[in-house]
Each structure stands twice: as structure tokens, then as C-alpha cells.
Amino acid sequence: MQKEVLVHVEHLYRYYGHTCAVKDVSFALAKGEVLGFLGPNGAGKSSTMQMITGNLAPSAGRIAVHGIDLLDSPKRAKTEIGYLPEQPPVYRELTVDEYLSYCARLNRIARGRRDQAIRTAKERCGLGDVGRRLIGNLSKGYQQRVGIAQSIIHTPAVVILDEPTVGLDPIQIREIRALVRELGADHGIILSTHILPEVQTTCSRVQIIHQGQLVFADSITGLEQRLNASSLIAAFHAAPDLDTLQQLPGVGTAETLADGRVRIHYRDTDPSEALIEQAVSNHWRLYELAPERRTLEQIFIELTCSEPAANAPGEAA
């Protein structure tokens, strides 16, 4: 069954003067997905998010939120969006309750449901016991939670979080991640981050943006497959020549690492079995053999440190 599409972005461009910050970005977000937005600083993550939330006008392209065109009827589209910018947009002189009540009003929540909405948002973000405190006196982590509470108070279809875990301590980060996963069940979430493992733990899909273009877009399962290794790490008590190893079927190159282990690169077929057989019959005294997994970080660096890869979805028009 086709999932309900919540955000549809088509050929989005954004220029700042002559520099092109976002170039031909297209993607869709379905209900129940958590989309991780990765990219180095200045890649266009925030600009893209600002455009989806109506904080920035695109130079060209279309954005539809829950089927409503953002540029044609911004007010209706914005009721379906919750946005947490990089810096939580909180008024320091208000208390948490006052602030959330203001946000509820701004988002046109009917008077009768307002209290309930505030209570739910506070509960979800763990703000239950700070309601009467001034936001300015709260710690950064709590301010961030107030920011998240603000973005979900009107139960929007889409929640857009720009680096929600920056500046938090590890426990808070875990809590926020858990919250994001929980929200992901009944909202669509777009999340930008620098922290790569965060994507693997919280997101169901990943997009890497580099120099304004999408250079990688895949589901987490697809990503896992890509992360699967094309090399083995082996350790021997009586290591054979590297040449001998390279003779094995399927093996490309072999190299000795600094700690005495051997890395064996292979192409198509996994040479593990052949290697073990050889090791036993030739008494190489193999005591460790492990497939080497690439990390997301490596993929990230590969994609963002070189020219935009060929698998970029959609060619520049």
C-alpha cells in the first residue's frame, strides 16, 4: 500500500545573490518516516528546511505539505508544519506555560482544546515540572525541549527539527532521540544533524546534501547494505606472504596494517571460506577473521569531499 505523502518537494532552488545555496532538490516524505538530513556546514540543509517551513522563499520549485501548496496557500499549509530552528525560538521573559499557550494560540488551536494540547506537549517533552519557570532560567537542554514542545503543540503532520540535539548532554540526547522516534510513528519528521550515528539510530531514511545538491538518498536498510563491507580483517600467528593471499580467488589486494593484521579487499565473492581452508591446510594459524564494515562517516566523507557522485537523484536542469 502506498503511504500517505506528507511533504513533496520538487526542483527546489535557492539563490543568495549569485551563490546557489540549494540546487534542484526534490524529495518526498511519507507518513511514519523519519528523514535524516545530513551534510557539512553550509551545504544547504537549513536553507532547505527554512523553505519547507515558509521562513524562506524558494527562488524556484514547488513545495506541497499534506497536499497543500505552501506558496499558494501558506496559512493552510503552515498549520500542518511544526518547526524547530537551530536556535529554539523562545521568549526568555515568559514562563514555559505562557509561552506554550502563546504558541497554541498562534497555531489557532481552539480555546477548549488549548489546555489539553499544552499538557500533552509538555508531557511528551518531559516539561511537566518546569511549567511555571521562566524560559530564560532553564538550561539549554530544557530550552531545546521547549522548542520541540512548541513544534508539536498543534499536532502537525510534519515536524521539522534543525539539529535538535546540539548542545545537549548524552542523556538528554538519548531522550530527544527516543522522543523523535516516538513522534515518527504518527508524524512525518525531517531532522538535520551533524552527528552521523544519530541518523542510524533514529532515522528511517537518509539524505546527504552537499553544495546544495542531494548526493545520496536511501532508506536505512539500503544504507546498511551499502555499509556492508568489501574487505576483511584477518590476523595470523604465522602470516603468509601478501602475494599468497592475493592469489586467493576473489581477492583484490591485501595489505598489512600497523598492528600486524591484514586487510583483504575483495570484489564480488566473499573469500572468507577459501581463506579459512587455506589457512587450515597451510598452518597460517588464523585466529581472527572479521568483515570490515564501512561506517556512515566514510560514505559521508566520500560523498562530500569529492565531486558530487553520479547517483545524485535528478540531473540539474
Add this chain to the structure above:
Amino acid sequence: MIFTIAARELRSLFLSPLAWAVLAVVQFILAYLFLSQVDTYLIWQPRLAAIEGAPGISDIIIAPLLADAAIVLLLVTPLMTMRVLSEERRNRTLSLLFSAPVSMTEIIIGKYLGILGFFLIMLGMLTLMPLALLTGTDLDLGKLAAGLLGLTLLLAAFSAIGLFMSALTEQPTIAAISTFGLLLLLWIIDWAGNSEGQASDLFAYLSMLRHYQTLLKGLFHSTDVFYYLLIIVLFIGLSIRRLDADRLSH
């Protein structure tokens, strides 16, 4: 929605000590001016009684009080309006409004009404002083009303200009000084009009002071009211455009 924004604005003003300090200082200075006018009247009273058609208590006390109040408020308005948008921009709280289902017009008008609410409170406190005279004497209430209308319109125009200046910048102090500069310029622009010349009529029309003075005399000309409304609409319109420009380019 407009009133939600206006209420938040007004509330935030009163959560900072600035609003209270401004109210107190302005009230103190105007009270001093008021008392000194009452004093003047008491000195002149015996002589005035002898003159046929002499200026009354409204002319001697109320008109100068309102005229002075305008000068004091010209100094105070930039302080109150400087933060209204620049601080939101600086603290990055504008994105809360931008991503909420409200239009730019609603944001600006809401903010404007918030500021205006503050000045109406100040005006109410000021009005109590001349009204206190009612316990001892009769006042020309028509003149008082015309004067108060003039001051309200003047303040509304000041606020619109302040709002626009605040929309232009991220720095509250810059907004304050440019508001002050523009207000003062509009105040004194007819000084050039005193000299003979082609431009003098235009300058005289542009001067805020001229239009205020006729209202203080108790003369209600629709041109004066129209002048202030024009300024208000112009600067609110410019503020909306300026805020929208935030979205369009950086």
C-alpha cells in the same frame, strides 16, 4: 490572531522594567509641568479676570501640557519601539511567527497594536491630570478632546515610524537612534518653511508639529487627521514589506 500577538507584545513590554521606568519617568515629568502650569495660571488669574475674552484655563494649562507631552514622547517613543522587531530578529524568534499560520500583515499589525496599547495606557494616565481640574472648575472638554485626539494620532504616527525602523535592523539601538532622527526631522522640518521659498509649503505640510498645533487649538481639520493616518498607513505598509523581504532574500 492579531490580538494574540498584540497581547504578547504588551505583556512582554511590562515584563521588562523598561516599560515601568518609562511610565514612571514620563508621569513624573508631566506632573511637574502640569503643576507649574497650574502655578502660572494662579499668578495670572487676577489679571486675566479683568480682560474681556481672555484665554481660559484650558488654554493656559491643558494646551501647553499636551504640547510638552508631545516633546517628551518624541524622546520616549524610540525607546519603546526599538525592540519590537529587531530583538525578535536578533533572538531568532521571528521564525516562530513565520512558521505559524499567520500572515506578515497580521504580525506587523499585532506588534503595532501592542505598542499602541502601551501608549494608550500612558495617555490615560496623562489625561487624569487635566481631568483632576474638573473637581474645582469647568473645562473646555471639546478642546481637551481635540488635544487628546491630536496626541493619540501623533503617538500612533510615532509608533508606526518606530516599528518600521525596528523592522529595518537587528540592533535595537540603531533602530532607536534612527527613529529618533526621523521623528525629530519631521518635527522641525517646517523651520525651513518659515523662510520664503517654493518648498516651504511642502515642508510645512510635512511637519508633524504644524498639524498637532491646530488640534491643540481645538480646531479639527480633516487634513490634519488625514496627515497622521497617511503616515501610519505608509509606515505600517513599509514594515510589512520589509518583513516580507526577510523571507525573500538575506
